[in-house]
Amino acid sequence: MKKSQSSKEKILRVALKEFAAYGFGGARVERIARQAGVNKAMIFYYYSSKQNLYRIIIKNSLLELIPKIQEAIAVSKSPEQFFENLPKVYIQYFVKNQAVMRMIGFELIQDPGNITSVVRDIFTNIPESPPDLLKNKISIWYQKGLISEPDPVHLILNIIPLCIFSILGKPMVEAILDIKIKNNIDFIDKRINSISNLLKKGMLK
């Protein structure tokens, strides 16, 4: 029973790319099967439905990302460090896992209720919940007069968008300004830097 394991996992890997490329509606089960080198029926044998396969992939992806964020929060002893660590972790993860980012993006646009329920589900079953950790840090930092934004909602909404859209929005900005960004590694480095600087100058007191 070794080949089965590889088939089961290969379906996940291939399906992630398929969903990211075409969205749920546009994704084709048969294309996933073909690219995974597996009979179409195997997908239903292992994952019972297209919807279910989709949900499992989203959950897996989030479970992979969360510990990285958890650590970035934990190691940040000051808001300066926090504003440097978090964008770095987010951007580097999403650059390496663009398919994940695209799938999450799709979900947020199409059916926010679905992904948010997955998120809630994950966080209620985690011992040291990263959101709680974050809330505590923010409130302590604000009380100490270190940061200017006391509301965790707006603090988060001032960070995450900058990271995700940096990658997603790149082609758009290239089109708007009518330029071509050649060196992607340089661009990403510059992006992380620009975001960290903006956050430090903009939200530290």
Next chain:
Amino acid sequence: MKKSQSSKEKILRVALKEFAAYGFGGARVERIARQAGVNKAMIFYYYSSKQNLYRIIIKNSLLELIPKIQEAIAVSKSPEQFFENLPKVYIQYFVKNQAVMRMIGFELIQDPGNITSVVRDIFTNIPESPPDLLKNKISIWYQKGLISEPDPVHLILNIIPLCIFSILGKPMVEAILDIKIKNNIDFIDKRINSISNLLKKGMLK
């Protein structure tokens, strides 16, 4: 020939919502027809294909947004004003036209090449191109030592994401922090404020 006009336009209005809700692949031509109170064949009669209908809607939407941005840039005599005006224009437009935002989001994720070609197409046929206006302002402001970010790419990528994701990411942040934002008008006001403050503190010298 009066009813035809209203049918033709109603298809556009309904299709915008359909595409925003389900993405291109998930959108159903027949559902558009039914909701527009029109025979399905009418959609092909007026717009020849689903793809073409999609492109026309995207283009129309951008053509509606661009003048607003153009004006926000033009009236901003200082970077302070710019960092206040642009987020306000973006967020207020996207709050009122969430379907447009979702469609653009879909495109950016699924087929960036498509929407970017539409953008290029629009901007090359506009006399006072807003990107050029923006590039000039930024370079002048930087030379005068008023702003800290000389690169228009990163300046834009520090602004637009904050606006778009503020609306799109709201349910996600609610799920992460396990809260419910009740008053949406207050939230949007606070969001515009928080972004303007971040940009002013973070990017002015």
Next chain:
DNA sequence: ACCTATATTAACCAGACAGTTAAACTAACT
């Protein structure tokens, strides 16, 4: 060798899909 549980396949299905067609309707103009 036989049993059993898991893995895999080809062939199939009913419904849905984008797109077509040809005929009929409408209303303005002559």
Next chain:
DNA sequence: AGTTAGTTTAACTGTCTGGTTAATATAGGT
């Protein structure tokens, strides 16, 4: 009343889709 051009419709088509099924293959345990 007849012509014309733009609208609208019902009925259709060929293809594709997610999902099913029943038969078969595999391999480990007895």
